[in-house]
Each structure stands twice: as structure tokens, then as C-alpha cells.
Amino acid sequence: MLGKLKLDGYRGFDAYELTDLARVNLLVGKNNCGKTSILEAVHFLVSKGDPFVLTRSANRRGELNDTGTVPGRGMRSDVSHFFFGHRFKPGVGFRLFADGGQGEVSVTVRPADPDDEPSLFENETDDFHVLVLQIEGTSIKRRVVLPVAENGVLLDSRLLRFRAPWSDTVGTLPPPVQFVTPDSLDLDPLRAVWDQVLIEGRESDVINAMKLLEPDLDSIHFLTNSDSRMRSGRGGVLLGFRGAGRRTPLGSYGDGMRRLLALSLSLIRTTKGILLIDEIDTGLHWTVMEEMWRLVVETARRSSIQVFATTHSYDCLRGLASLVESQPDLAGDISVQKIERSLDKAVSFDAADARAAVEQNIEVR
Numbered sequence: 001m002l003g004k005l006k007l008d009g010y011r012g013f014d015a016y017e018l019t020d021l022a023r024v025n026l027l028v029g030k031n032n033c034g035k036t037s038i039l040e041a042v043h044f045l046v047s048k049g050d051p052f053v054l055t056r057s058a059n060r061r062g063e064l065n066d067t068g069t070v071p072g073r074g075m076r077s078d079v080s081h082f083f084f085g086h087r088f089k090p091g092v093g094f095r096l097f098a099d100g101g102q103g104e105v106s107v108t109v110r111p112a113d114p115d116d117e118p119s120l121f122e123n124e125t126d127d128f129h130v131l132v133l134q135i136e137g138t139s140i141k142r143r144v145v146l147p148v149a150e151n152g153v154l155l156d157s158r159l160l161r162f163r164a165p166w167s168d169t170v171g172t173l174p175p176p177v178q179f180v181t182p183d184s185l186d187l188d189p190l191r192a193v194w195d196q197v198l199i200e201g202r203e204s205d206v207i208n209a210m211k212l213l214e215p216d217l218d219s220i221h222f223l224t225n226s227d228s229r230m231r232s233g234r235g236g237v238l239l240g241f242r243g244a245g246r247r248t249p250l251g252s253y254g255d256g257m258r259r260l261l262a263l264s265l266s267l268i269r270t271t272k273g274i275l276l277i278d279e280i281d282t283g284l285h286w287t288v289m290e291e292m293w294r295l296v297v298e299t300a301r302r303s304s305i306q307v308f309a310t311t312h313s314y315d316c317l318r319g320l321a322s323l324v325e326s327q328p329d330l331a332g333d334i335s336v337q338k339i340e341r342s343l344d345k346a347v348s349f350d351a352a353d354a355r356a357a358v359e360q361n362i363e364v365r
Contacts, residue, residue, distance in 0.1 A: 001306045002042070002098045009084040009094035011037040012341055020348040022335035024297050024307045026280075026320060027346075029339035035310040038339065039179065039276040042308055045096040046274050048139040048174050049105040051146055054079055055154060060181065065153050079133065080152025082107070088152040090131060103138025109148070110134055116145050139172070176273030178266045182282040187222075187237055187250075187258070193265045194222045202268060209264035209295050212288045213256055218242045220261075237261075255283035260292075267296070271303040280309040281316040289319020290326070297323065297330050321355040 005018045012034045018025075027035040040057045047053045058064070058077040065078035080088035093108035112132050133154070135144040148154050197203055203220065211217050219240035238247040239257075250257060259282055266275055284292055300307050311317065317336070324331050331351035338347040 002046075002100045002102060004099045005038070005042065005045075006097040007038070007041050007094070008096075009092070010041055010096060011082060011084065011094075013037065014084050015344055016341075016346070017344065018337055018346040018348070020335055020350070021306075021337075022350075023300050023305075023333040025309070025335045025337055026317065026354075027308065027310045027337050027339055028317060031312065033339045033341055035339050036278050039278055039308055039310065041096050042098075042274065043177055043179055043276055045098055045102055045105050046174055046177050049107075049135045049137045049144065050174070051133075051135060051144065054082065054107075056179075058082075058154075065151065076153045078152050079148060079154050083109070088150075105135065105137035105140070108134045108136075112147070176270045177276070178270045178273070179276045179278075180262055180266050181278045182259075187261075190262060190265045191222055193269045194220075197265070197268055200268075205268065205299075206261070206264045210257065210260050212291045212295070213260060213284075214239070214241070214253075216242045216244075219247075221247065256285070259283040263292075264295070267299045267303065267305065270305050273305060275300070275305050275307045277307065277309040279311060281311050281313045286313075286315035286319070289316055290322040293320045293323045294327070297333055301330075301333055317354065321351075324351040324355050 001021075001023065003019070003021050005021065007013045007016045009015075012032075016034075018038070027038060029035055040053075043057070044050070044053045055077040058079060058081070061081075063078045063081050065076060080086055083092050083094055088109060090110050091108075093106060095104060095106040097104040109131055112130050116132060130147045131150060133146045133148055135146070146154060197206060207217055207220060210220070217239060221238040221240065223236040223238065237250040239250055239253075240247045250261070263277070263280075266277075280296075281289065281292075296307060296309075299305065320334065320336070324334065334351040334354070336349040336351075336354040338349065340347065
């Protein structure tokens, strides 16, 4: 479990540190202070420098670029924004470090050299000048080199070759990591998790979680063959209610129900791993915040999960403080981290400090 995290040259952070991390960590702060960037940094570090994590982060943000790419190859991931100040030239880089056995991962931009694998650069046009991203780290047994254009566009066709041998590259595979965003409402990726739920007999865990919003919920059903599923990533799930005959499509309810389903399934998926949740309160009413946090903290404790979550909502923080007041035994599992780029270190609040801040209306966002 991470207790300390350092970011050097990563996105909006020249040098930044988070300390006193706990099992469940809530990141608070103003808009554009870097909360999501910290989640992405944890993802990349815990994934042991997997380059696919970089491209997924870039794609999630819409950091794509077709300028300067080989004609006909379309949009490509633009990795220049991962470097502090959006600088992208030979010699720049970023470094991530954490304790808890994670070690460090670094990414450096440099010119290609004769020792690089020649096949990485084959079939490129003469005027397509290529630099490389060099990824190194504590768990990386052999150097990873990826071609990039001078403007930071990553050549995805070369990236694909690294998926199959990644376990050989890092020695041992990383723990389960799940990144949940406000747009994580496409249910298709969660169907495999539902299969795991059925195998382990944990349907009641998911149903009880969703009863936060619908107390009469009795059952959940993922359809294996449904037109609604084919037409929409949100279709193909039915909810059964106590005393009701016909089951109701999940899509008939608000985003809160879909969000809560994604959250509860993600908790199951990341047993003994890391769960990253951007804007954890999205779609949920303030009246269920305390129970939502109870679900997250108790499940994280029971299933050996470390959680990093962000919020803009004071009600979300108040719900966490209320949970600590009603269940003081959970306080040791909770940390609140106030993110401010003007500082070089996050301001850490333990559960008691967070509760006092709420009671005294101290601004921690």
C-alpha cells in the first residue's frame, strides 16, 4: 500500500509530494489543481510503466493529434502533455516514485540512436523525424523504447508490439488497477466483472450497494443477448424490485444508479489492488454520501484495496466526516489530501482533522 507519492516533472507538477496516505484517500482542491493528474500518475506507476496506460490517459482527455503524422494514419495519442509545461524535446522527462514496494518509473525524451531496435523505425518516411520515449523503472527488467514524433505524437502501430511480452518486461504483473471516471457508464467492460461476481457468489454485495438509491431493489440481471445492448453500451441490464413483476431496464434510472453499479463492481474487480475514482460523488445525492463512503471504506478494508478518489463537492467531504463520527474505528483508514499547485506538498488531513474542518467550515477545497 502506498504511503508516500512523489511526482517530478509530471503534467502540472514541477515537483510535488503526497504523504500520510491511507487505505482510502480523498483528493480535494479547486478545479484544475491536478487531482486527476495524480490519479493518472498512480495508475502509471502501479502499472509499472505500462505504455498503454499513457495512451489510455491521453485518449480519455482527448489529447490526440494528427499534425505531423504519416498521411492516412489518422489521429494519434499526443504524449507531450505529460511533461511539465507541455515541453517536449530531447532531455525532458518525468519521474514518479512511491513507497510500499512500488519503487519508481521514469520517462525520458531523447533522440533515436543506433542501439535502438531498427524495426521500430521501419516504414517511416524520410521527413518524419523520430524521437523516442525511454521508459525505465524499478520493476522494468529491460529498457522500453517507443518512437514518437517531434511534436509528441506516439506511433501507436509500434506500441502494439509491447503488449504481449509485457510480463517478461516487468517480471511480475502489477496488481489489479481500475480507473473509474464520471463517464464510466458503458456497461460492456463490467460484464466480465459480473461473471466474477456470479462465480464468487457476491451478487448480494452489489445489490446491497445499489440499495443506497433504491431500497426495494431485489436483483440485477445482465442480458447475454439484447438489442438494447447492441445499440447502446448502457443497455442490456435489468433491475428486479420487491413486489414488482416486470423487471426494469437500468437505463430507466438516472446516472446515479449506473455510477453506483460501476463503483460496486469496480470494488470487486480490484480486490488486493488499487481503485482510482475521479469525481466519486458524480450522480449521487448528498443524502447518500455517508452510506456511499461506508461502502467504499468497509469494502476496501475487507478486500485489501487502496482507494484514491477526487471530489469538488463539500457534501462529499461532509459525508466522509459523518462516517468517521458514526464509526470512529474507520478513522485510521482515511486520509484527505488538499491539492494546491502553489505548494510543493499536499496538505494532509487525517479523519479527525477533516471532521473538525467540516464542523468549523474551514475551506479544504
